[in-house]
Amino acid sequence: MKITNIRIGEISVPLKTPFKTALRTVNSVEDIIVEIHTDTGNVGYGEAPPTGVITGDTKGAIIGALKDHIIKSIIGMDIENFEEIMLKLDKSLVKNTSAKAAIDIALYDLYGQLYNAPLYKMLGGYKKEIITDVTISVNDPEEMAKDSLDAIRRGFDTLKIKVGKDASMDLERMKAIRNAIGYDVKLRIDANQGWKPKEAVKILRKMEDTGLDIEFVEQPVEAHDIEGLKYVTDNISIPVLADESVFSAKDALTILQNRAADYINIKLMKTGGLHNALKICSIAEVYGVECMIGCMLEAKVSVNAAVHLAAAKSIITKIDLDGPVLCSEDPVEGGAIFDEFKITLNDAPGLGIKKVNGIRYLD
Ligand SMILES: C[C@H](N)C(=O)N[C@H](CCC(=O)O)C(=O)O
Ligand SMILES: [Mg+2]
Numbered sequence: 430m431k432i433t434n435i436r437i438g439e440i441s442v443p444l445k446t447p448f449k450t451a452l453r454t455v456n457s458v459e460d461i462i463v464e465i466h467t468d469t470g471n472v473g474y475g476e477a478p479p480t481g482v483i484t485g486d487t488k489g490a491i492i493g494a495l496k497d498h499i500i501k502s503i504i505g506m507d508i509e510n511f512e513e514i515m516l517k518l519d520k521s522l523v524k525n526t527s528a529k530a531a532i533d534i535a536l537y538d539l540y541g542q543l544y545n546a547p548l549y550k551m552l553g554g555y556k557k558e559i560i561t562d563v564t565i566s567v568n569d570p571e572e573m574a575k576d577s578l579d580a581i582r583r584g585f586d587t588l589k590i591k592v593g594k595d596a597s598m599d600l601e602r603m604k605a606i607r608n609a610i611g612y613d614v615k616l617r618i619d620a621n622q623g624w625k626p627k628e629a630v631k632i633l634r635k636m637e638d639t640g641l642d643i644e645f646v647e648q649p650v651e652a653h654d655i656e657g658l659k660y661v662t663d664n665i666s667i668p669v670l671a672d673e674s675v676f677s678a679k680d681a682l683t684i685l686q687n688r689a690a691d692y693i694n695i696k697l698m699k700t701g702g703l704h705n706a707l708k709i710c711s712i713a714e715v716y717g718v719e720c721m722i723g724c725m726l727e728a729k730v731s732v733n734a735a736v737h738l739a740a741a742k743s744i745i746t747k748i749d750l751d752g753p754v755l756c757s758e759d760p761v762e763g764g765a766i767f768d769e770f771k772i773t774l775n776d777a778p779g780l781g782i783k784k785v786n787g788i789r790y791l792d
Contacts (some may be wrong), residue, residue, distance in 0.1 A: 430509040430543050433499045434466040437492060437533075438788035442728050442756045446576075449566035451623035452482045452595030458728050458756055461491045461528075465535040467508065471542045473783045475535030476730035477527040477698065483673055484698055486527035492791060494528035503532070508539045515704045521592050526676060526701040534734040534780070541779030548734070549774055552741035553705070558773045559739050561748045562587035562617065564755065567594045570605035575783065577606045577614075585770045587615040587644075589749055593623020599632055603641050612642060617747075619647035622673055626650050626657035633665045645692060647721075648672040659689035670694055670747075672722060676717020678708035685716045692747070694721045697735055710742050721747035729753045729761040733780045736765045736772050748772075760786045 442458040443511075458478065465473040479488040486494075502521040506514050514536060518529055541548040549557070563585045564575045577588055590606060592599040593645075624632065629649035636643055647666040650657040652673035662669040671690035676679050676699040684690050686754065693713055700706045713720050724732050724740045732752045739745045753759060753767045763783035766773045775781050 430471060430539060431468045432465055432504055432506055432508070433468050435504065436464040436466070436790060437518055437792055438462045438464070438790040439488070440728060440760050440785065440787055440789075442760060444726070444755050446531075446550055447553070447566065447755045448564070448726055448755060449451055449568060450591045452569065452573060453623040454561050455726055458752070460728055461488065461531060462570075462730060462785055463495065463531045464537060465532070470699040471539055473535035473537075473539035473542070474730050474780060475533070475538070476727060476787060477531035477532035478725045478727045478731070479700060480527065480613045480725045481701050482612050484527050487527060488717065490525065491528045491531070492523040495523060498522040499528060499532055506565060508536065508543050511536070511540055519701070527698045529701035530697045530731065532733055533704055534697065537703050537734065538779040538782065545778050547774065547776045547781065548737040548779055549585075549726050549740040550776075551737060554741060555743050556740050558771065559736065559748050559750075560770050561750045561754075561772060562589045563751045563770070564589045564591060564749070565606070569604070570598065570602045574605040574609035577610050581610055581732050585771050587617065587785065589647075590616055590618045593620030594620050596624055596628060596632060600635050600639070603636055603643070605640060607641050615644045616642065617644045617647065619672070620649045622648055622651045624649050626654065626660045630664045631660045633661070633667055637666055640648065643667045645670045647694060648674065655683065655687065655689050658684075659687055662688065668692060672696070672723065675709070676700065678712055679706055681712050685712065685718055692721060694723045694749070695745070696723045698725050698727070700756055703734060703738055706738055710744050719746040720744050721749055723749040723750045725758040726755065728732070728756060728768065729764055730780075730782060730785060731758055733761070733764040733782065736774065737780065740774055762786065769791075
């Protein structure tokens, strides 16, 4: 199964409501899609969202990385030589993890098709169904309480609450939500780097003292501030999950060796795809540290790949794969079925994607 052509396109999918974090506000998913075509007539699909404030990858940078570096380095190669293709992909240029992830995902899709097996079974096949949380955007406390109640009515039993914007309001936000929803639903919070270390400890201790029952706090401080992350982890009881601080397997090792966080959030757009995400799973297994699998604002192609990984690996115990349910439309035919909180895999080969509708080709 030789790679004969790699096509690049873009899709645009409006969100149901604006997505707001401490880092950005977004109204639609604007992602790059890749199709890897082979001499056997198979097509592998991949996707990359431009999340400049987190990965540094803009739309132009993703297209440039694909056209000027990555495609040239793997065209003509045989999917049977999978390890060799992955080495070429890694070495094609530094950083640019989103462009690499799009290609890595499409290659794994073809790898599954080559051996006629669904990807989650090839990676471990731990389960076939997973349950995701849903994100509540950062707004004023009343609106967040209302959005949380709506999410519970839709069946979600775990909410990921965005905080870290106008820090003085964060305690009020969480009190308003807890008062509205009661204690049967899990609340995890994500500050998206919005606090300083001492400020984070102050706010989180108040949340502890108020009995808000927070499952964990995600990325309280700036991504590069590992010392600050450790300071927060050492000084509160709520567990800390590292997100923007961990891109590579080496980053994960540094966090775990220093006990700078309690959990790791794996995202394919940070790792450069599944092959590096698998390395983080192995490191976490060695340390006995559970992982979350997350996504950026992504449609169903790349989130599908994350679903396969989540279903394959027992070390992934927390799921934040709500990208597709935040979208108002689904451009993807085939693949996993997203029914609000419940995500069910099927046993079609690879990712099981039949078609992506509405692609505007850029080649
Ligand atoms: C969409 C997902 N639930 C999420 O919250 N991801 C964010 C980053 C998303 C983005 O800005 O595109 C995160 O975990 O920080
Ligand atoms: Mg996060």
